[in-house]
Amino acid sequence: MNDKYNAYLNTTEIPGTGSGILAGIRVSIKDNISTKDIETTCASKILKGYIPPYDAHAVTLLKNAGASIAGKTNMDEFGMGSTTENSAFGPALNPHDTTRVTGGSSGGSAAAVAGGLVSMALGSDTGGSIRCPAAWCGIVGLKPSYGRVSRFGLIAYANSFEQIGPLAANVRDVAKLFSVIAGHDKKDSTSVSKPYDGKVIPDIRGKTIGIPREYFGEGVDRDVAAKVREAITKLEELGAAAVEVSLPSMKYALPAYYVTCTCEASSNLDRFDGVRYGPEPEMNLPWHDAYTKVREAGFGQEVKRRILLGTFALSAGYYGKYYVKAQHARQLIAKDFASALKTCDFLAGPTMPNVAPKIGELTSDPLLMYQADILTVPVNIAGIPAISVPCGTAHGMPVGLQLMGRMFGEESLLNAALAFEEAV
Amino acid sequence: MADEEYIVVIGLEVHCQLDTSSKLFCGCSADFRADAPNTHVCPVCLGLPGALPVLNKKAIEYALKVAKALNCKIPQEAEFCRKNYFYPDLVKAYQITMGDNPLALGGYIEIEDDAGNPKVVNLTRIHVEEDPGRLIHMGNKERGHYTLVDYNRSGIPLIEMVTEPELCSPKEARRLLNKLRATLEYLDVFDPDKEGSIRVDANISIKGHERVEIKNISSYKGVEKALTFEITRQKNLIRRGGSIARETRHFQEGKGTTTSARSKETATDYRYFPEPDLPVIRVSDWMDNIVLPELPDARRDRFMNQYGIAVNHARTLTGDLHLAEFYELIAPVGSQIAASWIADILIGELNYRDMPLSKIISHAGQFKDLLVLVRDQQITDKAGIDVLRVWLDSLSGTGSPETPGQIVARLGLTRESGESFRGIVEKILTNNPQAIADHKAGKKGALNFIVGQVMKETKGKSDPREIHAMISEILGE
Known part of the structure; x- marks a missing residue:
């Protein structure tokens, strides 16, 4: 395989075991999803050489459905980033313009699909990591409802937000892959028993679509906004009714998200100490010095930044001020979404406020990078499903329409996305 | 300063392994003691990236039995949380434990105080947590020191019971532990014979002075010994005009002494927060099914x-x-x-x-x-x-x-009637005139010596009461 987009960290051809609906289909897997006997690094030097002794539940399901594993895809280290530039092994390149980023953190998965290397890939979405690269690479990506797909084997970045989900060139393939991975897994205590039958039909007529004012506010590129407005008009032509709604607590979304995810990350990543896997520590040092050296050399800058932020926010005297406050904000945001989705079947807006930036454009300013997540993060806070579907181009690059649905409402969300896809 | 002016205040944190067949968050067998190191492990209890905990409901059931038996208040909900710290025996660098929302609050244990009077010792809380692995320090000065890690113990369910600082002596502490052990045994949730199945941290202070924590004492006897040593050490220090440092100390089981755990005292910030991988436990829903045996x-x-x-x-x-x-x-x-x-x-x-x-x-x-x-x-x-x-x-x-x-x-120990021993009795009386004289002079117990001699000679086959009566008869009393 000619990996001209640096989409892969590791290419493999592991044949599938079952004769199910994915028989003969090659699927790529984001490198934070554990694959038995295949190195799994999360694009971090600290996991270089780590070969999991077990498959993630989603990978087992893929194999059982007949899929072959075509490799482990590039990503932002541990999922921390929105461009895949935070990979320890170099950025993935956008197949539409290789001077631009893919988006992230599932950038390798998106590039592999958009570049035609595979038809489907698994990614993971903690604050937009499936939808962002799907939008910027011009493909379809679904972030499932929290609990609908087992997280067993997904190397945790922020447990309470993230889900494994499908990326593919079209809605039907996304639905197909989703039908294989959705459902209860007793190995994940947060998973629920909501399988998906994969029967996707174009259906949008008579649905009410809420257009949150906040999704077209400051910071959203005018050409991107215009493209998405066009897409909404298309939905209306297909028989949907668009109404304006407001999500006033969305202004808390970014801080609530970044406080919570860095807190969880700081705890999750503490286990990478060189004792059981990863680079071997210097044995002649006292253990805490050996740990420090391993972690200092093994983690990239953004990962260190988030570990420090999270450690600070959880520490005595600050926990109440940051973590507890963030959980309060989380409830408010979830409530706003729930009440908007009572009257509306879906919410719609841009997936990303801009098109894919040039490589290096966002890396100098972490806050600028965090702000790119403003339209994707609220969905993870609310736990609801959302899909990004291509809706044309702006500045010569793909733009994604984001449709957000009710909790466990992937069926009608996929149907709506298919109706749109077939109409454009 | 008189001894009674030193009032001793002791509180205990007792950790007991719950005797479940599998570990707290995975299916690995908890019966690991006879097996080779690192043979009872899986991705979950090794804390491998991506592995997730699944609660062993039996452990919660066992812990709730204990809570009910110890008269605790059961809250609506209990919540697991993470206690974050680095240590080579702690696979995830956090321990899944309970923080602000434990399984049970309050409760009490009845014991006897040192005067034999009934005494109620109040509990602060009870919660469930996972045991870390175990470090085995090897090597020596010549070969160099190194440490092996055995994760067989990683994830064994523990119940932690915390008492209020209401114990007044090492003996009271020992009695409390005995009572606790008996209760847990009656509940069939604990095997006291398993090595390391109980570990105690003891807080001890002399009233008016700083508190010292003695960590990880692993036997009932050890608790009494450590506390006794610590009281003497603290009293001596105070007598000499010194002051007690607020510190953590380790008990040296072999020597029966305690030593300061750290020279540079740095307070660990455990950064507790709710465990996102486990749902809240609706404890109150469980209580109808918790049935206690006779205690x-x-x-x-x-x-x-x-x-x-x-x-x-x-x-x-x-x-x-x-x-x-x-x-x-x-x-x-x-x-x-x-x-x-x-x-x-x-x-x-x-x-x-x-x-x-x-x-x-x-x-x-x-x-x-x-x-x-x-x-x-x-x-x-x-x-x-x-x-x-x-x-x-x-x-x-x-x-x-x-x-x-x-x-x-x-x-040949079958009891024989006194008559068959008359000859022996007479012989011994003849050989011991002084004892008879003492007896006649009113010295109590003098005859017991004679009886003892007869018992010895008859190899215990004679009944002392009968012999006593025979001597009195021979002496004409």
Whole structure:
């Protein structure tokens, strides 16, 4: 395989075991999803050489459905980033313009699909990591409802937000892959028993679509906004009714998200100490010095930044001020979404406020990078499903329409996305 | 300064391993002690990236039994959280434990204080958490030191019980632990015989001075020893005008001393926060299914009523589940004779031999036979004790044990009537004129010497009361 987009960290051809609906289909897997006997690094030097002794539940399901594993895809280290530039092994390149980023953190998965290397890939979405690269690479990506797909084997970045989900060139393939991975897994205590039958039909007529004012506010590129407005008009032509709604607590979304995810990350990543896997520590040092050296050399800058932020926010005297406050904000945001989705079947807006930036454009300013997540993060806070579907181009690059649905409402969300896809 | 001016204040944090068949968050067998290191492990209890905990409901059920038995308040909800710290035995660098929302609050344990009066010791809380792995320090000065890690213990369920600082002496602390052990054993949730199944942290202070924490004491005896040492150390320090440093100390089991744990005292910030991988436990929903068996205090009261035995016997016999069951097996021979032979004689003989009760439970019938011989006066009490000792020794041997009947026959210990010993009694009286003179002069106990000589000469086959009567008769009294 000619990996001209640096989409892969590791290419493999592991044949599938079952004769199910994915028989003969090659699927790529984001490198934070554990694959038995295949190195799994999360694009971090600290996991270089780590070969999991077990498959993630989603990978087992893929194999059982007949899929072959075509490799482990590039990503932002541990999922921390929105461009895949935070990979320890170099950025993935956008197949539409290789001077631009893919988006992230599932950038390798998106590039592999958009570049035609595979038809489907698994990614993971903690604050937009499936939808962002799907939008910027011009493909379809679904972030499932929290609990609908087992997280067993997904190397945790922020447990309470993230889900494994499908990326593919079209809605039907996304639905197909989703039908294989959705459902209860007793190995994940947060998973629920909501399988998906994969029967996707174009259906949008008579649905009410809420257009949150906040999704077209400051910071959203005018050409991107215009493209998405066009897409909404298309939905209306297909028989949907668009109404304006407001999500006033969305202004808390970014801080609530970044406080919570860095807190969880700081705890999750503490286990990478060189004792059981990863680079071997210097044995002649006292253990805490050996740990420090391993972690200092093994983690990239953004990962260190988030570990420090999270450690600070959880520490005595600050926990109440940051973590507890963030959980309060989380409830408010979830409530706003729930009440908007009572009257509306879906919410719609841009997936990303801009098109894919040039490589290096966002890396100098972490806050600028965090702000790119403003339209994707609220969905993870609310736990609801959302899909990004291509809706044309702006500045010569793909733009994604984001449709957000009710909790466990992937069926009608996929149907709506298919109706749109077939109409454009 | 007089000793009574030092008021000792002790609080305990007791960690017990719950005797579940699998670990707290995975399916690995918890029965690991006989097996090679790192053989009872899986991605979950090794904390491998991506592995997730799944709660073993049995552990919560066991812990709720304890909470109910110890009279705790059960909240609506309990929540696991993460206690973050780095240590090579802690696979995830956090321990899944409970913080602000534990499984149970309050509660109390009844013990006797040092004067024998009933005393209530209040509990602060009870929660469930996972045990870390174990470090085994190897090597020596010549070969260099290194450490091995065994994760077999990683993820074993622990229950942590915290008392209020209401204990006043090391002996009280020991009694509290004994009571706790008995309760957990009665509940069938804990195996005290498993190595390292109980670990205690003790907080101790002399009133008006700083508090010291002694960490990780792993035996009941150790707790008493560590506290006794620490009281002496603290009192001496205060007497000399020094001050007690607020610190953590380690107990050196071998030496019976405590040593300061760290030279540079850095407070660890555990950064507790709710465990996102586990849902909240609706504890109150569980309580209807939590049924308690008879507990030590209830059994003690029943023994006094049903068998008419004294409170001290009843307390001793019910202080250990297997002992209580053993007593009930033997009681048909005679509740009094069974109580005194088990509580006053058998326990001491077992302790002397360092022999567990379990060794004789399967031979309860033979012990019964022995008591029947004593009860029916076929052998004397003295001979009975001799037979018991020979019998216990034969049980700890490798061959098939000798029955009490066989021992009596072999050693010729069948009780004989006093008349057959008249000749011996007369001989001993003749040989000991001084004792008779002392007796006649009114010296109490002088005759006991004579009786003792007769017992010795007759190898315990004679009844001391009968001999006593015969001497009086010969002396014309």
